[in-house]
Amino acid sequence: MKVGFIGIGSMGSLLIDSLVGSGALEPSNITASNRTFAKAEKLAMQHPGLHAVQHNSDAVIGQDIIFLCIKPLEFKPVLEEISGIVREDQIIVSITSPVMIKQLEELLPCKIAKVIPSITNYVCCGATLCMFGNRLNESDMSRLKRLFSAISTPLIIDEKHTRIVSDISSCGPAFMAYVLQCFIDAAVQETGISREEAVVVASAMLLGTGQLLTDGGMSPEALQARVSVPGGITAQALALLEQELSGVFNAVIQTTHAKYEEDLERVALSLNGKEVNGP
Structure with a gap:
């Protein structure tokens, strides 16, 4: 199986590191492009055999699966670059939550999936959230689930629940790490225990x-x-915690959803010049 990556920022590189580290993919079967080519070259040095390419089109041609690990507003120029060379039998996988499967199916002739990874995948645990477009068959879905089973528990979710499930699965580690940091800081301040021991x-x-x-x-x-x-x-x-934290996580969810709705509108305007009311 040959896999291309367009964009190797935080999550793109994490996916590559995890899939290679777990043995799910050999570096020689991975082709990666990035806006800054030097970053792709550095990744290729970390994983000898990985193919670093300068053009996004080179990360598409000849691949079975292509991951789009890019920011929401980067989709339009990338799609314009690759739309003419994507084959119908290829699978494009977006990891960007506010870009809808339907939008990608309207702009590309191939099979579309959306997968939301988590930093926990780096240690081969946690979940990956999987959403499949109408063009994927059972074999395609099984192939993707097998791939992600090497680094996580693949969970099939409804795209309309993307934000809240992402809050728990993908944002959750940062939220819990912050709570733990506060607990550690308080322990050090109140008792004099060393930070190293508390951590x-x-x-x-x-x-x-x-x-x-x-x-x-x-x-x-x-x-x-x-x-x-x-x-x-x-x-x-x-x-005490029940009293002090009452409503805090409701506010957290309201904040993430407000940002998500904003991103949905910006992506829709970027891709096709019209607003949407959500998935």
Whole structure:
């Protein structure tokens, strides 16, 4: 299987690193282009055998799957560059949430999918969110799911739920890391424990918590009940958190959705000069 990547920024390079590191792809089967060619050359040095090319068209010709790992407003010039050379049997995979599958199907003759990765894929865990266009057959979908199974748990979702599921799966690691950072900072300030020790303990705690919520079969509510004794230390702290954090994550979701709606409008105007009301 030959795979092309257009754009190797944060998520594009993460996907390549993960897929190569897991053994799902050999570097020799990957062709990558980037607006800054030196970045593609550097990636090729990190993964000997990977083909760095200067033109996006060269990342399309001869490939079975082509990943578009670019920003929303970069789609129009890239699509104009590749639309005349994409074959109907090729699969284009966008990892950009506000670009709709329907929009890509209107502008390209090939098969279209959308996949939202997560930084957790770097250590071959977490989810990848998969959405498939109408032109993909069962074999195409199975091929993509097998590819992503090497670095994650592929989850098939409805495109209309892209934002909220992305909030949890893709933005969530940053949100939880921020909460953990605040916990660590407070521990250091209040007690004098070294930051290094607090980071080690807190990180191990978060890993174990994730395993309890997955392999351990616990729900968040059940985990709290198991740790918290009525009238005890944990119960008092949880009561404080409930009071202080009330509505915080509602506001977080409202913020991400507002930005998403803004991006949807900007992408629609960029691609076809008209507004949309969402997916």
